[in-house]
Amino acid sequence: xxxxxxxxxxxxxxxxxAAPYGIKDNGFSYFLLIFYxxxxxxxxxxxxxxxxxxxxxxxxxxxxxxxxxxxWRSKWGRRHPFMxxxxxxxxxxxxxxxxxxxxxxxxxxxxxxxxxxMAVSIRIFLTFFEVPNTALISELxxxxxxxxxxMGLRFxxxxxxxxxxxxxxxxxxxxxxxxxxxxxxxxxxxxYGVAAACLMxxxxxxxxxxxxxxxxxxxxxxxxDILSPRQVAREVLDVMKNNNFMALFLASICFGTASGFTxxxxxxxxxxxxxxxPAQLAIVTMLQAVAAVxxxxxxxxxxxxxxxxxxxxxxxxxxxxxxxxxxxxxIFDLLPENGDPMLFPMLLAHNFTNLLVVISFFILFGSxxxxxxxxxxxxTARRSEGIIFxxxxxxxxxxxxxxxxxxxxxxxxxxxxxxxxxxxxxxDKLVDLVLFAAPLEAGLYILAFIVLxxxxxxxxxxxxxxxxxxxx
Numbered sequence: 291x292x293x294x295x296x297x298x299x300x301x302x303x304x305x306x307x308a309a310p311y312g313i314k315d316n317g318f319s320y321f322l323l324i325f326y327x328x329x330x331x332x333x334x335x336x337x338x339x340x341x342x343x344x345x346x347x348x349x350x351x352x353x354x355x356x357x358x359x360x361x362w363r364s365k366w367g368r369r370h371p372f373m374x375x376x377x378x379x380x381x382x383x384x385x386x387x388x389x390x391x392x393x394x395x396x397x398x399x400x401x402x403x404x405x406x407x408m409a410v411s412i413r414i415f416l417t418f419f420e421v422p423n424t425a426l427i428s429e430l431x432x433x434x435x436x437x438x439x440x441m442g443l444r445f446x447x448x449x450x451x452x453x454x455x456x457x458x459x460x461x462x463x464x465x466x467x468x469x470x471x472x473x474x475x476x477x478x479x480x481x482y483g484v485a486a487a488c489l490m491x492x493x494x495x496x497x498x499x500x501x502x503x504x505x506x507x508x509x510x511x512x513x514x515d516i517l518s519p520r521q522v523a524r525e526v527l528d529v530m531k532n533n534n535f536m537a538l539f540l541a542s543i544c545f546g547t548a549s550g551f552t553x554x555x556x557x558x559x560x561x562x563x564x565x566x567x568p569a570q571l572a573i574v575t576m577l578q579a580v581a582a583v584x585x586x587x588x589x590x591x592x593x594x595x596x597x598x599x600x601x602x603x604x605x606x607x608x609x610x611x612x613x614x615x616x617x618x619x620x621i622f623d624l625l626p627e628n629g630d631p632m633l634f635p636m637l638l639a640h641n642f643t644n645l646l647v648v649i650s651f652f653i654l655f656g657s658x659x660x661x662x663x664x665x666x667x668x669x670t671a672r673r674s675e676g677i678i679f680x681x682x683x684x685x686x687x688x689x690x691x692x693x694x695x696x697x698x699x700x701x702x703x704x705x706x707x708x709x710x711x712x713x714x715x716x717x718d719k720l721v722d723l724v725l726f727a728a729p730l731e732a733g734l735y736i737l738a739f740i741v742l743x744x745x746x747x748x749x750x751x752x753x754x755x756x757x758x759x760x761x762x
Contacts, residue, residue, distance in 0.1 A: 294507035296431055303500025304430065305443030307373075307423040309451030310490035314384060314416060316452030317486060319553035321459065323694055325388070325479050327701070332401045338698030340402055344409040345692065348684050351414055352421070353526045356680025359422045360511060360673070367505040368676075369422035373498045376418035380494070381487040383411040388483025419494055420683055425675035426501060428663040429508045432756045434749050438593040441656040442586035445649055449582035451493065453575045455486050460572040473561060473568060509673055529674045530681070532666045537744040538659050539681050543692075544741065545655075548734035549648070550693015552613075555700070555727055563620070563720050564637060565628035577642050585649035589657075592650060598658050599745050605651035606739045609644065613735075614728045616640050621724055656682070661747050664755035673759075700726045 318341075327334040355372075362368040387408035394404040427440050463478035463485070529535060560566045560574075592601035616637060619625045626633045659682050663675050704722045747755075 294430065294504060296436070300430065300501060300504060301440060301443055303497050304423075304426060304440060305447045306493055306500065307419075307497030308444040308448035309493040309497075310380070311416065311420050312448035312451035312453075313455045313486050313490050313493075314380075314412065315448075316456050317384075317388075317483075319550055319693070320456060320557055321479070321482070323554050323697060323701075324473065324557055326401065326405060327698070329475065329479065330390070330395060330401060332398060332405070334698035334701045336398060336402045337405065338695035340405040341409050342692065342695045343406050344413050347410050348413055348417070352417055352680040352684040353677055354522070355414075355417050356421050356425075356674075356676035356678070357522055357526055359425065359676035359680075363511060363513065366502075367508050368511060369426060369508070370498060370502060370505060372418045372422045373494070376415050377491060377494045377498070380412065380415040380419060381491045383408060383415060384490065385483045385487035387412065388486075389480045417680065417683060421676055421680045423497060423501075424683070425679045426504070426508070427660050428673075428675045430504065432664070434661070434752050435590065435594055437660045438590050438598065438653065438657040439586075441660065442589050442653045445653045445656065446582050446586050449649055450579055451489070453579045453582065455482075455489065457572050457575040457579075458482070458485065460568040460575060464568050473557065511673075525670075525672070525674075526677055528670045528672075529666050529677045532662065532669060534665050534745050534747050535662045535678065535681070537741055537746075538655070538662065541738045541742040541745075542655065542682060544734050544738035547692040547696070548731050548738065551696045551727070551734070552693075552731055554694045554697035555723070558701070558723070559617070562715050563617075563723065564633070566634070566637075570634060574638065574641060577638055578645055581642050581645040582649055585646055585653060588646070589650040589653035593654060593657065597748055598654050598661075599742075599748070602651055602654040602658065603739065603742060605647050605654065606735065606742065608647050609651065610732060610735045610739070612640075612647070613644055614732065617724050617728055621721065658745060658747065661752050661755075664752065664759050665747055667759040668755055696730065700730075 322341075323334065323337055326332040326337045359368055359372055362371065364371050366374075387405070390401070390404055394400050424444070427437060427444075430440065431437060459478070459482050460473075463482040464473045464475075465478075530539070557571075560571055566574075589601075592604075595601070596604065616625070625636065659678060662678055663673060666678065667673050700723065703726065704719050
């Protein structure tokens with residue numbers, strides 16, 4: 291970090307590195323469950339179970355990848371070799387997941403096995419890119435507010451990548467020629483997967499090349515003897531003993547699961563509950579892109595004005611109170627009927643304001659995690675950015691793991707029929723969907739709020755930590 295001038299180019303390419311993850315995450319969160327369950331016919335429970343299996347693999351591989359990246363020594367530093375190596379495997383496996391071979395579709399068992407293999411492969415390969423790439427933030431700057439700005443750019447690009455791909459899906463790939471709902475047809479998903487993989491390739495390569503010039507200024511780990519698995523586990527556990535780290539880690543699991551649960555059911559609510567068509571959903575994604583851009587300066591201003599912890603807790607309260615308003619309004623007959631010209635603008639306004647605060651929270655949360663690096667180093671005398679951001683990434687994968695599992699469980703309980711058209715769904719089933727989803731989502735958010743209150747790194751505390759570990 292000594293002598294590094296953090297210019298706009300470095301900021302841009304660092305932020306751009308989140309776009310591929312956003313593309314992947316959007317596909318997993320919004321389209322994977324409906325593609326494999328409603329379109330291909332795999333049981334929602336088996337679809338969810340496949341992603342849950344991948345979570346257990348992540349629990350082992352993510353901290354190991356973070357540890358290896360923290361201690362890697364090469365002429366390209368400790369981050370970039372993994373970023374370059376992972377690009378092609380990620381893109382190939384992601385494209386294949388959306389284009390399963392014919393023999394895979396022969397049975398529930400073969401589809402389940404294929405999805406498990408693809409989900410595990412994509413997650414592992416993506417971890418080799420995402421963890422080193424994200425971990426650069428703590429080496430690029432130690433400034434309390436500048437980290438919020440950098441994390442803001444990262445979340446902006448991540449959301450724009452995911453939202454942009456969703457827009458292409460709704461406006462191009464899921465538009466059926468006969469005018470029917472293309473989301474429930476298999477034809478567009480294959481091309482969607484290939485296009486997403488190509489955009490991921492461009493984003494990852496550009497971010498790696500664009501931050502390559504920072505390598506001489508980044509931290510070089512000390513030489514170490516080959517450690518036993520027990521010693522590696524001990525060093526990982528040393529990081530996890532930090533109280534501020536554990537507060538963020540547990541909060542992110544609860545919040546990530548709630549967000550993943552909401553995202554997985556969003557397309558069901560949009561299609562079956564609100565009766566929206568792909569053209570309208572494309573407009574929703576465009577407004578979401580505006581929210582992602584607006585959230586960056588808002589999050590930074592909140593950080594400067596209220597401190598990160600207080601601002602994040604305030605965002606939590608807003609999300610908990612405002613998020614379920616539209617669903618509850620429909621349950622209590624307070625909203626216009628589907629098809630009424632007033633309903634769609636109301637949905638747009640609610641979605642925009644809620645998402646604006648959600649993204650602001652994620653930006654603050656990511657910046658808070660970056661501040662844990664120095665707080666942990668005070669106790670361990672080691673910089674462990676890789677382990678810390680691997681744990682953050684693992685918790686974030688709850689979005690597409692436990693969240694989808696819970697969504698699949700709810701869909702199985704209410705027994706939503708496959709290949710059904712929105713007009714054919716029993717209204718009581720849609721009410722059941724809300725009554726299951728809203729309390730579960732609220733409970734997870736409340737748990738996250740309670741845990742996050744134990745985070746204690748203030749602006750003053752961070753400054754003292756930076757000064758204490760300056761020699762590491």
